[in-house]
Amino acid sequence: ADIKAGRQIASAQCRTCHGLDGIAQIPVAPHLAGESEIYLQTQLKAFRSGKRTNEMMDVVAKNLTDDDIANVAAWYSAIKISVEMPE
Template sequence: MKNILLIGLMAVMSSSYADDVSAGRAKADVACALCHGPNGVATLPNAPNLAGQQAFYVSEQLKSYRSGQRQNAVMGVIAKPLTDAEISQLAAWYSAIKVTVELP
């Protein structure tokens, strides 16, 4: 019985996560892609790559911009209207992008 409940809970959580990733991608296409690139690889030299960042990190940075604790003229405007749900969705999207690293 416990296994069935655990499997059901995991299915709900994974479908919810997939929904967050999908919603986050849609939001990123509108609000983030111009500077951070359509796949989280920055197109501007002063914008960081977001692809592969940990969800917690993306979330905390967006919340800091939204509150004004972290200052940036562009990000302050972008983050101000974001809801907690939208921030979670964006964090899910960027953390879901797989990045590979090659040593020199």
Template structure:
């Protein structure tokens, strides 16, 4: 049982490492042009109802875009945008937004 769990963990980590390498933030940046109207090219939302994407976790962004694409999650604009995105394009977009570093200053 222990060998099985170790093998499963190793395979999962290898898949995660490959997936992280396969995602290209620069390709995502070029794809983000279609997102800029609402989310901004830099991931800072331009309209009050759109979330900021800058610095957001890649897995979260990928999960949400795939949910919009499949119809599991519905939104009149996002469902249309996501329906034509490939898994690879989603990964690139997610890598781009995750690569943006955000800092916050707490009030004193």
């Protein structure tokens, strides 16, 4: 997969809701930062096929090729995340 190509897709089609860095910009969208490539690919393909549905994602996913999906999954997956639990 081509991470730079994935970054371009993320910047053009994902960032308004999910952030270029994978931190969601709106509460109804999930963070994508650091999610596994297989998870991201599976979900994008599920939106594309209609197995999983969401008003926004149905529209976005149907225009993505398998290569696009592999590339954008590689981008978000490559973001490192760290967490801090509440006391």
